[in-house]
Amino acid sequence: MVKITVIGTGYVGLVAGLGFSDFGNDVVSLDTDQEKIDKLVNGQAPIYEPGIEELLSRNLKAKRIIFTTDKKYAIEHGNIIFICVGTPQTNEGDVNLDYVYQVAHDIGSYINQYKIIVNKSTVPVGTAREIGRIIKNTIEEREALIKFDIASNPEFLREGKAINDFFNPDRIVLGTDNAQSLIELNKIYRVFARSNKPIIKTSIETAEMIKYATNSFLATKITFINEMANLCEKVGANVLEVASAMGKDGRISPKFLHPGPGYGGSCFPKDTKALVNIAKKHGAKLSILESVILANEFQKKLASQKIIKRFPTGGTIALLGLAFKPDTDDVRESPALEIIRTLASTGLFQLNVYDPQAMIQCKNALAPSSSEFIKWCSSAFEACRQADAVAIITEWFEFRNMDLEELKILLNSPVIFDFRNIFRKDDLESLGYEYYGVGI
Known part of the structure; x- marks a missing residue:
């Protein structure tokens, strides 16, 4: 002891x-x-x-x-x-x-x-x-x-x-x-x-560096597959199959090859920016990491741009998932916050939002100016009722298990923005949904 x-x-x-x-x-x-x-x-x-x-x-x-x-x-x-x-x-x-x-x-x-x-x-x-x-x-x-x-x-x-x-x-x-x-x-x-x-x-210094290097590499890996996903959408390729094949290479591994609306949380955004600043203070340049930071910000904005492009005159959007990842209530640097702020800033959208754990944290994080466009819901189905589309931002298991037939009845129009690719495009389209994933 x-x-x-x-x-x-x-x-x-x-x-x-x-x-x-x-x-x-x-x-x-x-x-x-x-x-x-x-x-x-x-x-x-x-x-x-x-x-x-x-x-x-x-x-x-x-x-x-x-x-x-x-x-x-x-x-x-x-x-x-x-x-x-x-x-x-x-x-x-x-x-x-x-x-x-x-x-x-x-x-x-x-x-x-x-x-x-x-x-x-x-x-x-x-x-x-x-x-x-x-x-x-x-x-x-x-x-x-x-x-x-x-x-x-x-x-x-x-x-x-x-x-x-x-x-x-x-x-x-x-x-x-x-x-x-x-x-x-x-x-x-x-x-x-x-x-x-x-x-x-x-050594003490090496131990301190290991933490920053680890998180920065993982952030880079996420950003890389996100950029591949964006390119796949342009050329007609499927990023899920690309990532699967890449992950079978022992030099790469399948971990952190999951495209989405950008990374968030308390570590990756903070640590990547901190490491770039540390490098600058010591006269070193981390050009890859600088690009990762910019690319991640773009990825967060891209999600809301997809919604605006599909609904240029606005509408009611159900946003499912506010935490930056499932199984936490942490909304720090969450892509959901960027999407909410962007859509609310247009003045065209009513946002029905729901998260199993992060509702209070999201309310505290958002500026009061956004509140008039937000309806805080007690369930996913309440958020989706009479919405023009549903956007899945965080891959909580309860969203994966939703009854898609019932969901279709609740929605004004069967449109899904699946920013975590939790569903199969073919399955959704066979049920009559208009499906937008990431890189597929």
């Missing part, structure tokens, strides 16, 4: 804290948001993530995890402290490190003995060293003599699949230049030894 402190209870921090406690460790999870902590103490997860509440209940019952806002108590508790706070994007595309540096200052203020400070937040290369500098300076201001070590352990959790990703990682990256840190971190992750999960041991 290892005494662990996790600072931050967002997607990364909450999953990590619960995961470490489920391994049998003694975990204290710290956050400054009292309302969030109160919910967690009462067994309520502040985020939607499949499996999170069961994991929370199990570890609260076993008394392996404590949630608190008490910085001194939390920092003194852990022999290993994980930093898992947000690193939001600034208006200039840089990474806002205020939360990370505040945590570093807090650790320096309350650290009482040797500890290993591990950063899990996604940060530019060199941030861990700066965390160490801030902690050291703060300790010196206290006129104390306390040693500590710094490490980097980036997360690779997918929203909607975060629990599975934590317990079944493709690999674990440990960035440290200290043998003692490596020994202690290996104790935490030794549970994966039997399953032969690779543990990559590298």
Whole structure:
């Protein structure tokens, strides 16, 4: 058993804290948001993530995890402290490190003995060293003599699949230049030894870079297949067959070869822009990644342009799916927001919107100016009733299982914009639908 402190209870921090406690460790999870902590103490997860509440209940019952806002108590508790706070994007595309540096200052203020400070937040290369500098300076201001070590352990959790990703990682990256840190971190992750999960041991700077490089490559792969889809529509090819054939090449793999209305979420948009800015600051040029960012913005706009082209005088459109992906309530950088804003800005469309989890988040994200054109619906069928077309933006399973015969009766006209290609074009057309997919 290892005494662990996790600072931050967002997607990364909450999953990590619960995961470490489920391994049998003694975990204290710290956050400054009292309302969030109160919910967690009462067994309520502040985020939607499949499996999170069961994991929370199990570890609260076993008394392996404590949630608190008490910085001194939390920092003194852990022999290993994980930093898992947000690193939001600034208006200039840089990474806002205020939360990370505040945590570093807090650790320096309350650290009482040797500890290993591990950063899990996604940060530019060199941030861990700066965390160490801030902690050291703060300790010196206290006129104390306390040693500590710094490490980097980036997360690779997918929203909607975060629990599975934590317990079944493709690999674990440990960035440290200290043998003692490596020994202690290996104790935490030794549970994966039997399953032969690779543990990559590298420098702190390399570990920080691995996270950005990984997300940027995946964003590039998504954007590539989206551009192939757009070309397929022009030349009469089928992108699904193209992607399937490409994916059977062992050098490529089928993952992330799914065309759609562009990527969104809390990671890919932020991390691609951050990496481009990091490169600029160091005199390097990432021309491929710069193009990926521009192409993704175009892809989001292309979806709404398809609707406007089919309905130049406007109409009622049912928009199904608001989260940037299924199994999450996260709407950050979601293509749905771009589509809603664009269609609402024309003043020609009534938008009936529905999502199984992200309705409140979408309401909060959209400007009030769009609200007069939006009807918030309680089900997919309510959204589709007397609509001129339905647009599927997020591939929730409940949309895949809709009764298409009943749906056809509800719609004013049987028009489907399937921006996730969840249906087969031939099947829909055989039922009398006018079908618009992506790249087919």
